[in-house]
Each structure stands twice: as C-alpha cells, then as structure tokens.
Amino acid sequence: MIQYFLPSDIEEIVERLKPFISQFSGKTIVLSGGNGFLGRYFVEIFCKINDSLASDPLKLIVIDNLITSEQNKIDGIQSRQIDFIKHDVIEEIDLQDKVDIVIHAAGIASPYYYSIYPLETLDVAITGTRRMLSLAKTAKAKMIFFSSSEIYGDPDPEKIPISEDYRGNVSPQGPRACYDESKRLGETLCHIYNTNFDVETNIIRPFNIFGPGMVETDYRVLPNFASKIKGGHPVPIYGNGSQTRTFCYATDAMVGFFLVILKGLPGETYNIGNPMPEISVLNLIDYIKEATGKHIEFKVINYPESYPGDEPMRRMPSILKARDHLGYFPEVELKQGLTRFFSWTEKFYSGI
Numbered sequence: 001m002i003q004y005f006l007p008s009d010i011e012e013i014v015e016r017l018k019p020f021i022s023q024f025s026g027k028t029i030v031l032s033g034g035n036g037f038l039g040r041y042f043v044e045i046f047c048k049i050n051d052s053l054a055s056d057p058l059k060l061i062v063i064d065n066l067i068t069s070e071q072n073k074i075d076g077i078q079s080r081q082i083d084f085i086k087h088d089v090i091e092e093i094d095l096q097d098k099v100d101i102v103i104h105a106a107g108i109a110s111p112y113y114y115s116i117y118p119l120e121t122l123d124v125a126i127t128g129t130r131r132m133l134s135l136a137k138t139a140k141a142k143m144i145f146f147s148s149s150e151i152y153g154d155p156d157p158e159k160i161p162i163s164e165d166y167r168g169n170v171s172p173q174g175p176r177a178c179y180d181e182s183k184r185l186g187e188t189l190c191h192i193y194n195t196n197f198d199v200e201t202n203i204i205r206p207f208n209i210f211g212p213g214m215v216e217t218d219y220r221v222l223p224n225f226a227s228k229i230k231g232g233h234p235v236p237i238y239g240n241g242s243q244t245r246t247f248c249y250a251t252d253a254m255v256g257f258f259l260v261i262l263k264g265l266p267g268e269t270y271n272i273g274n275p276m277p278e279i280s281v282l283n284l285i286d287y288i289k290e291a292t293g294k295h296i297e298f299k300v301i302n303y304p305e306s307y308p309g310d311e312p313m314r315r316m317p318s319i320l321k322a323r324d325h326l327g328y329f330p331e332v333e334l335k336q337g338l339t340r341f342f343s344w345t346e347k348f349y350s351g352i
C-alpha cells in the first residue's frame, strides 16, 4: 500500500510544532480537500498530535468529493477513525458537531486538472469558499482559506520577491484564469466575511509546495519530472525553461500552515513558501541530478494541449510577514527536499 508521506517528515513537523500543539486539545476541525496532497499531511499530523492529547483529543472531520484524488487514498483516513464525508463543498453541509476551525483546502490545484474542470475549479474556490465561510460564521469558528501564489499572476519583475500587498497581474480570460481569478474572488469573500460578519479569517498563499504524496498523474512539475525519470524517459520542459520558481518542501510548508492556524492575526494573509533559491525550470534539472546522482535527459517542447500556457515568468515569495507575525522559517534546503522526494517516488511511482 502506498504511504503518502515519509513517517520521519511527520515526526519532524510535529516536533517543530510541539510548543503549540496543546492548543488543539478538545477542538473540532473541519478539513475540506482532506484527501488531496496537502490534506493528507493535515490528516497525518493531526493524528500524530492526538497521540499527545490523549485525555482531550481533537476531532477531525474530513470532507472531499474525490474529484481529483484517488478513492483508495481514503483507506488511510477511514482506518484512523476520522470522520470522512464524501461531499462536494459547493453543496450545503449540515454538521451536528460544534466546529472550532475550518480549513478550506479543497481546490483544483493542478493546471492539468483545471484545464479539464474549469467550471468545477471556479465553483470550489467561489461557492465552496462561501459555504465554508458560512459554516465558520454559524459555528463562530476560525476559517483558513487556501488561496494560491497564482493570484499574483505574472508579476512585475520590480515586485520580486512578491509581498502580500502586491495586487498581481492576472488575465481574466487566459488559460489559467479559472484558477487564478476564482482564488482571488475566494479571497474577496474571506475579506467580506471578516470585515462585515466578524469571522476570524486567514488566507494562505502557498508557493509551489512539493513532497512525498504528490500523485504521479497530477502533472505538476516535480511529479511530472519524477514520473518520467522513473520510467527512463526524457523530462519534458514546456516553453523554453527560463521561467523561474521557488520550491518549498512539504515539512516547511506544513509548519508554516500550522503557524498561520495557531498564530495568524485575524483577517491577515500570508505567503508560505521558501524564497531560496529562485531557479529556472532548466536549472531545476541540475538540482535533481545532484540530489539523485542520476543522469537526466530532457527535451524542450511547446506547451502540450493538456497543460495551460501563459505561465508566470517568475515566482518568488517574500516571507517577511510570516517571519515577523508567526516566527516562520523554512529549514529544508532544496537539494535535501529533492533527495527526500525522489527517494519516495523511486519507491511508489510506476514511471509512465
């Protein structure tokens, strides 16, 4: 059976969060998108946290409609006696439990999938966010919305590293608009519920998180590369490979997300990522070669029909606000993160 994380990573995350975890004692947490890449980390971490909250554990309710995640992944949720509800968050939900925290991580995050499901991508970020905000309002719960670094679009190079007050440069009609624009509207909804209805909201803008658990057929850059490498095929580079990204390993990202949940100031938005190094996609190949010790062939090709072009040319976060408000510091260097990720894909990817 596939393990969607490295157990040592989960231990590392919980160790880093140790001073704060008693705050989850007795809390009820609703997690949408809990069967996805980041959602599964939340599940494992909350289970691990519960080991030390034995007398007054937290209760986790996971919601997912499985639109992009595998049915067989939920086995690991159900076997932990966590409530799993197969449900589309755009529909109303009636929960009997008290709710303290709503984490809205449901979304259609992979460009490959949002090309296939543009309307569902809009719906989960707009109507789904409104439903989750409404749940938080009724329950007087805290609401965490997973937005995206994509809301910045193709940033003005003068604004790099991108801080939270940059308003972005997004096309309302481009091939990525269904994702970028709907996340922006999801943020507007959070702002309205915070200012007009007193809901304690936090918005998280993750910047290219990677790690074990990414599904092989998800086509985001690192799973795509790892799958081709495992299959012995050349790695495809779309466009010309000069677009830059920063990559944040899952343990650093999860620590950042938890710090937002625990310490985020009401109504605030936080970039979570690792600003160093900013590298081109071509340069990423060199890092992977070093991390894996493998010879890697690549081919530069046009954007295939299945993958939307109009990519941002640069993306690099400023994390000063997360550092100042939350004490957030990424600790895992890119090469180290790649070594952990590729050791996992070597075991669990089939190589397509």
Ligand SMILES: NC(=O)c1ccc[n+]([C@@H]2O[C@H](COP(=O)([O-])OP(=O)(O)OC[C@H]3O[C@@H](n4cnc5c(N)ncnc54)[C@H](O)[C@@H]3O)[C@@H](O)[C@H]2O)c1
Binding pocket: 032, 033, 034, 035, 036, 037, 038, 039, 063, 064, 065, 066, 067, 068, 069, 087, 088, 089, 090, 104, 105, 106, 107, 108, 109, 110, 123, 124, 128, 146, 147, 148, 149, 150, 205, 206, 207, 208, 209, 210
């Ligand atoms: N991973 C990243 O680097 C990254 C970067 C930026 C933003 N995000 C955002 O963070 C969140 C989690 O990302 P992820 O990488 O885990 O994505 P993912 O695609 O792996 O998981 C998302 C989950 O949401 C579920 N889902 C989608 N629509 C739904 C609906 N209408 N109702 C219920 N469930 C639904 C899917 O089935 C899937 O299990 C997403 O909202 C994503 O947009 C992630």
